[in-house]
Amino acid sequence: MTKLQAKNIVKHFDHNGNSIVALDGINLSVEEGDFVCIVGPSGCGKSTFLNIVAGLETPDSGEILLNGKPISTPGPDRTMVFQEGALFPWLKVIDNVEFGLKMAGIPQDERREISERYLDMMQLTKFADSYTYQLSTGMKQRVAIARALAMDPEILLMDEPFAALDSQTRDLLLVELQLIWERTKKTIIFVTHNISESVILGNKVEIFKNRPSKIKKEIIIDYRRPRLAEDENLQKYYHQILDELKSEVIAQTKDEIQ
Amino acid sequence: MTENMSKKSRRNLDDAANTALLIAAFIGVWQIIFMLGIWPKISLPSPAMVAETFVKILWNGSLPESIGVTLIRLFGAFAISLTLGTLIGFTMVKFKGFGKTLNSFSAGLLSFPSIAWVPFSILLIGFNELGIMFVVIMSSIFSIMISTYSSIRNIPPIYLDAAKNMGAKGISLFRHVTIPAATPSLIIGLRQAWSFAWHAIIGAEILMSIVGLGHILSVGREFLDMSQVIASMITIFAIGLLVDRLLLHKMEDKIRRKWGLDNHR
Numbered sequence: 001m002t003k004l005q006a007k008n009i010v011k012h013f014d015h016n017g018n019s020i021v022a023l024d025g026i027n028l029s030v031e032e033g034d035f036v037c038i039v040g041p042s043g044c045g046k047s048t049f050l051n052i053v054a055g056l057e058t059p060d061s062g063e064i065l066l067n068g069k070p071i072s073t074p075g076p077d078r079t080m081v082f083q084e085g086a087l088f089p090w091l092k093v094i095d096n097v098e099f100g101l102k103m104a105g106i107p108q109d110e111r112r113e114i115s116e117r118y119l120d121m122m123q124l125t126k127f128a129d130s131y132t133y134q135l136s137t138g139m140k141q142r143v144a145i146a147r148a149l150a151m152d153p154e155i156l157l158m159d160e161p162f163a164a165l166d167s168q169t170r171d172l173l174l175v176e177l178q179l180i181w182e183r184t185k186k187t188i189i190f191v192t193h194n195i196s197e198s199v200i201l202g203n204k205v206e207i208f209k210n211r212p213s214k215i216k217k218e219i220i221i222d223y224r225r226p227r228l229a230e231d232e233n234l235q236k237y238y239h240q241i242l243d244e245l246k247s248e249v250i251a252q253t254k255d256e257i258q
Numbered sequence: 259m260t261e262n263m264s265k266k267s268r269r270n271l272d273d274a275a276n277t278a279l280l281i282a283a284f285i286g287v288w289q290i291i292f293m294l295g296i297w298p299k300i301s302l303p304s305p306a307m308v309a310e311t312f313v314k315i316l317w318n319g320s321l322p323e324s325i326g327v328t329l330i331r332l333f334g335a336f337a338i339s340l341t342l343g344t345l346i347g348f349t350m351v352k353f354k355g356f357g358k359t360l361n362s363f364s365a366g367l368l369s370f371p372s373i374a375w376v377p378f379s380i381l382l383i384g385f386n387e388l389g390i391m392f393v394v395i396m397s398s399i400f401s402i403m404i405s406t407y408s409s410i411r412n413i414p415p416i417y418l419d420a421a422k423n424m425g426a427k428g429i430s431l432f433r434h435v436t437i438p439a440a441t442p443s444l445i446i447g448l449r450q451a452w453s454f455a456w457h458a459i460i461g462a463e464i465l466m467s468i469v470g471l472g473h474i475l476s477v478g479r480e481f482l483d484m485s486q487v488i489a490s491m492i493t494i495f496a497i498g499l500l501v502d503r504l505l506l507h508k509m510e511d512k513i514r515r516k517w518g519l520d521n522h523r
Contacts, residue, residue, distance in 0.1 A: 054423055055422075055423075056419050056422065056423065074419075074422040074423050074425075075425060076423075076424055076425035078423075079423060079424060080419075080420070080423045082416060082419070082420060085414070085416055086416045086417070086419070086420040087420075088417065088420075088435070088438070088439070089516075089517040089518065090438040090439070090441070090513075090516065090517065091438075099421070099424055099426075099434070100424030100425055100426075102434070103421075103424055103425040103426045103430060103434070104425055131516055131517070131518060132518070133517060133518020133519075134518065147424075151424060151425075
């Protein structure tokens with residue numbers, strides 16, 4: 001069943017009075033339970049696309065359908081894990097995880113039960129009463145994932161959530177995320193500029209073309225899980241994506257020099 | 259944890275020792291200047307003479323009464339200023355064009371001397387309690403308006419995005435995200451407004467009151483009683499310091515610790 005559909009999404013930006021085409025007709029279908037990675041050079045508009053899916057930005061034309069119904073505002077059915085710094089420093093870890101549930105008017109007892117379950121899943125039980133500044137960057141992102149999952153969203157959106165992590169923590173979280181995905185059967189869209197991440201995580205990898213952005217190619221990765229960063233067999237996918245992206249990065253560099 | 263606590267109490271002890279040392283040095287220098295006899299006793303009394311006057315006005319009730327009157331006026335006026343200023347600040351955030359205009363307007367009034375409101379207030383309202391409170395309100399409200407407006411506007415957009423993403427909107431977004439996110443900066447504004455209000459009340463009382471701390475200060479001048487002038491000044495200084503340190507600074511400290519803003523090495 002198609003969970004989410006993007007139909008011909010177009011988005012312009014103003015840059016010094018000039019209108020720049022950021023997204024030039026993005027079409028994407030995400031099936032229920034899919035793990036879709038969007039990979040592309042930085043500045044190619046992939047985060048903008050994710051923000052549009054989240055309802056935080058509006059497209060100039062085109063529409064997003066969730067379960068066949070058009071959406072235009074932000075909503076807890078599409079929770080997002082941001083790159084970093086999106087946890088609330090005035091709340092304890094557990095209250096951060098419960099925030100969305102509180103907004104949804106779920107009673108305290110039930111909130112506590114749900115948040116404890118997800119803190120346990122992310123191995124954060126010990127830190128429930130900590131404030132966010134007491135956590136490492138890696139732990140913060142675990143809290144952010146727990147917070148997003150606690151809402152039991154239709155679709156989980158992830159905007160380069162591991163970009164600020166050191167490589168050991170990242171490798172660990174890459175495995176954990178796969179296990180969580182298998183356990184919760186969530187539909188996930190994961191944006192990254194890191195090719196390895198996309199190969200390890202995605203069933204489908206969507207390669208974004210440089211501005212004006214379009215989906216250049218879709219690569220299906222049908223390989224056993226959990227996939228590890230050091231797995232040699234993933235190399236061929238990696239190179240396939242790299243070849244597609246190389247020309248884009250070169251084009252972008254030229255663009256910036258001019 | 260215990261090590262932390264003992265570290266903290268040692269730091270407090272150090273702070274107290276430093277403060278005592280500073281006060282002792284100040285009194286020492288004062289005593290020396292007094293003994294040099296540059297000024298006549300009536301112009302510059304000794305620390306002991308001031309202490310004597312201090313005890314006198316404390317016992318005859320004029321100092322406690324003055325403190326009481328001044329603080330009641332101040333808290334009353336500051337409460338009004340805080341309420342109105344915050345509400346106007348929220349309105350400025352809500353209506354952007356209005357906010358921008360009023361912000362630059364208020365910035366001008368921020369540096370407007372509080373004393374300069376006195377003649378206006380006497381003619382408009384009169385030589386009374388309300389007139390004094392009006393001066394205090396006008397001297398602190400702009401600081402509160404500006405701080406409310408800029409604190410909310412400077413909230414990192416990612417907090418608001420994340421909150422909206424989790425279904426927060428309208429009043430609950432405001433209450434559970436906007437207000438707490440702006441709090442550290444709001445408290446700094448509050449401290450500033452408090453100090454403006456404190457300046458204003460003393461000034462206004464000197465010029466337009468028959469009771470209060472500002473008044474006993476000006477009575478001291480009229481009766482050429484420098485001891486009373488200095489004793490009043492010390493009281494004004496001490497109250498200002500106590501409120502800032504014990505109330506506002508404590509609040510700010512608590513929030514900064516909770517947010518982890520003091521973990522700079």
